[in-house]
Structures are given as C-alpha cells and as structure tokens.
Amino acid sequence: MxxxxxxxxxxxxxxxxxxxxxxxxxxxxxxxxxxxxxxxxxxxxxxxxxxxxxxxxxxxxxxxxxxxxxxxxDVVFWFGTGWLVLLALAVVCAPWLPFGEDRDVAASVAEQPFAGPTFTGGHPLGTNAFGLDLLARCVYGARSSLLISLSAVAIGTVVGGLIGMVAGYFRKTVDRVVGIATNSLLAVPPLILLIALATVLEPHLRNVAFSLALLTIPGMVRLARATTMNYAGREFVTAARAMGARRSRILLRELLPNVLLPILSLAVVMISVLIVAEASLSFLGLGVQPPEPTWGNMIAEGEGRVFEEHPHIVLVPGAFLFLTVFAFNIVGEKARLRWDSRSVQL
The missing domain is CATH 1.10.287 (Helix Hairpins)
Known part of the structure; x- marks a missing residue:
C-alpha cells in the first residue's frame, strides 16, 4: 500500500x-x-x-x-508470533538476564519458599518449595523443551520425508514395505511407545529427542508419500524423465521443492505436539530429571496438596506450556492455509 x-x-x-x-x-x-x-x-x-x-x-x-x-x-497470529519471538530471545539471552537461581538449591537457602507471584521484584512469578525462581526455571525449561521438540521434529522431518518420497516415487515393493513399517508404528499407542523407550534408554536430552522423533516419522512419511504421488505424474517430472535425468535428480530437484512446503507446515504443528509429549514424560518422571528444569517436572512439583495451597506452582509453567503450544498451532495453521491457497493457484 x-x-x-x-x-x-x-x-x-x-x-x-x-x-x-x-x-x-x-x-x-x-x-x-x-x-x-x-x-x-x-x-x-x-x-x-x-x-x-x-x-x-x-x-x-x-x-x-x-x-x-x-x-x-489476524491479531491472534501476530500475538502467537510475538510470544514465540519473545520466548526465543529469553532462551538465548537467559545467561545474561537478571534471573534468580533456577536449579542450585544450596544457593536459594535464604529465599522464601512458595513465594507467590508479585510481577515485580526479584521473583516476579514466585518461587517453588526450594526457593528457586519460577521465571528462571520456566525460561530454562523452555530451552530444554524447545531443544528436544525441535531436534525430534528435524529428525522426523528429514527421515520421514525422504522415506515417504522414495515410497511415493518408486511405489511397488518399496511402497508396500514402507507402508507395513509405518502402519506398525501407528498401531502402537504413542504413550505406551514412549514409556517403553524411556524404560530402556537413559533420561537424557538426546534419548528423549530420539524417542519423540519416532512419533513424527509415520505422519511425515504419509504426507511426503501422498504429495510425491500427486506430483510424480506432472508434466515437469515427465519432461525431466524424458530428458534422461537420473532418479536422484528428479527426487531432489523436481519433487523435493513441492514436497517441502506441506512437510514444513506439518512440522510446525508437530512441534507443539512434541512439547506436550515431552512435558508428559517429564511429569511422569520418565523424561528430563530434576534439578534440570522442564515444564513437565515443574508441573509435577504441584502434586497433592501443594496445588491446593500454592496453585502458582502449577499455573506458571502451565501458562508457559499453554501459550507456547497455542502459538505453534496458530503459526502452523496459518502456514497450512497459505500452502493450501498456493496449491489451488498451481
């Protein structure tokens, strides 16, 4: 304008x-x-x-x-985007921000336990049972949750996208084998699969990210396969095949740019799903272990009568979890709608 x-x-x-x-x-x-x-x-x-x-x-x-x-x-979209940008800046700049103690119990002996939110002062969102600052724990917990979910989505997107493209392009035996493997993963309830992996693997960031990546691969495989099959018969693919282009070149140069957009829009939405899954594992004690803060084990601190007497112990990390998941869903839905409109134009 x-x-x-x-x-x-x-x-x-x-x-x-x-x-x-x-x-x-x-x-x-x-x-x-x-x-x-x-x-x-x-x-x-x-x-x-x-x-x-x-x-x-x-x-x-x-x-x-x-x-x-x-x-x-869309003010809701810009609000979600603003929240994600603000959270990312806080996570990156956390070591230089004037936060209170987030994990060292010995350094917070003099602090008041279960201090309520004041939105001002040294502990604007209050403290937990050990006097640790909830704002600092939420920001450092966001670092763990986002690192795990982004790593898991990246692994699932790359692995699932490549497998789906190969299955959608070659079809026949390759497609049948990939379909059986994908349906086998989908047949196992996600929470049961995560609990089984958590009992075998050590509760480390790398292992949790690997476990959550298995949840994203089947969906990515199906989307990449369907999109590849949709574009494999188009004129530009037929022309490239007639000119003698190798299969690897057709997959990477002709099909990948068209498969990438819907895969990325689904990946943004999957980030929110994996944040909730990681929080569920940490809440059950199967994810990242204290004193390393995550939103899940912070919410678990409010079990029993603690939540009745000090509700901010649960509400503060719950608010961070809700706003982050909400923002990723809004951004992912906006990306999906833009992809759909682009597909209609094409």
Whole structure:
C-alpha cells in the first residue's frame, strides 16, 4: 500500500472507530501494567486485571490492524508470533538476564519458599518449595523443551520425508514395505511407545529427542508419500524423465521443492505436539530429571496438596506450556492455509 493510498484511507474513514480502537488499546495496556505492578491487590486479583488488560489490548490491536492493514489482519497470529519471538530471545539471552537461581538449591537457602507471584521484584512469578525462581526455571525449561521438540521434529522431518518420497516415487515393493513399517508404528499407542523407550534408554536430552522423533516419522512419511504421488505424474517430472535425468535428480530437484512446503507446515504443528509429549514424560518422571528444569517436572512439583495451597506452582509453567503450544498451532495453521491457497493457484 502506497503512502497516498494510506493517507486517502485515513481521510475518508470516520474518526470514531479509530478513537475507539485507540481507547481499547490504551486502556488494555494501562490495565496490563497496573495488574503487573500494583501492590494493593492479591495475586489472583492481579492476574485477573492483567488478563482483562491483555484482552482489551488484543481487541484494540485487532481493530487498529484491520484499519491499517486491511480485513485480513489476524491479531491472534501476530500475538502467537510475538510470544514465540519473545520466548526465543529469553532462551538465548537467559545467561545474561537478571534471573534468580533456577536449579542450585544450596544457593536459594535464604529465599522464601512458595513465594507467590508479585510481577515485580526479584521473583516476579514466585518461587517453588526450594526457593528457586519460577521465571528462571520456566525460561530454562523452555530451552530444554524447545531443544528436544525441535531436534525430534528435524529428525522426523528429514527421515520421514525422504522415506515417504522414495515410497511415493518408486511405489511397488518399496511402497508396500514402507507402508507395513509405518502402519506398525501407528498401531502402537504413542504413550505406551514412549514409556517403553524411556524404560530402556537413559533420561537424557538426546534419548528423549530420539524417542519423540519416532512419533513424527509415520505422519511425515504419509504426507511426503501422498504429495510425491500427486506430483510424480506432472508434466515437469515427465519432461525431466524424458530428458534422461537420473532418479536422484528428479527426487531432489523436481519433487523435493513441492514436497517441502506441506512437510514444513506439518512440522510446525508437530512441534507443539512434541512439547506436550515431552512435558508428559517429564511429569511422569520418565523424561528430563530434576534439578534440570522442564515444564513437565515443574508441573509435577504441584502434586497433592501443594496445588491446593500454592496453585502458582502449577499455573506458571502451565501458562508457559499453554501459550507456547497455542502459538505453534496458530503459526502452523496459518502456514497450512497459505500452502493450501498456493496449491489451488498451481
């Protein structure tokens, strides 16, 4: 959109919707700051005020976005993207940020255990039973969860994508063998498979990532196979075969660029699935072991009466887990819709 078109739209639009959008945005931001910094309210009241401010801020941002960027502006998508960017920056810069102690119990002896969230001070999200800072543990837990899930998705995408492309292009015996192996993996319940692998392998980041990668391979194989079969009969593949191109060149140069987009859109969604799977393993005590923080073993700290008396022990890592999974789902769905629209145009 050019500057002249933007100026014309601004002059022609009625001022009242703009004022209402600015009022919603400003009011939501003010409530969000007030709920996060005030000392006059209890922790549940602070959280309620902050959530109300966040809702108003998103509503105002949605109106402003649709006004300046058109009706296709999706505030939820940009909120999810912003959360993922903020989380990634916090994970990368964690060693240099002024966080409290996240795992050394001896260094937190003087800290108050089960301190509630204050959103200010040295422990803005509170502490656990050992006085460890929950914000620091959530950020370092995100490092473990994201490292495991991204590694598992990368392994599953590469291995499953290549196997699916080979099966979809060569068909016949290769396709039958791959189909039997894929259906065999799908026949085993995922949680049972993970528990069985966790009892055999040591609970190390590498082993957990390898176990979770097995969950992604069957889906990637099926998607890559179906997409390859869809494009294998197209004119450009037939022309490359008629010109004497080798099979490896056809797979890598002609088919891979068309298979890559749907595979990547599924991979983004699978990241959220594997984050939940890793948290489930850690919650059951079969994943990464304490004192190494992950969202799963942090939630497990709230078992029994701890959750009744100190709900923030579960709610804080649960909020990080929910927002991250929600953001990956939104981004992956947006990528899938864009891929579908591109496929229709082609």
């Amino acid at each position: 050019s500057i002249s078109d933007l100026a014309a739209r601004t002059r022609s639009a009625p001022p009242l919707p703009l004022i209402a959008a600015l009022a919603l945005t400003g009011g939501g931001l003010a409530l969000l700051v007030f709920g996060a910094t005030t000392e006059r309210l209890t922790s549940p009241a602070k959280a309620a005020v902050a959530l109300l401010g966040l809702g108003l801020l998103l509503a105002g941002a949605a109106r402003l976005g649709r006004r300046w960027a058109g009706p296709g502006f």
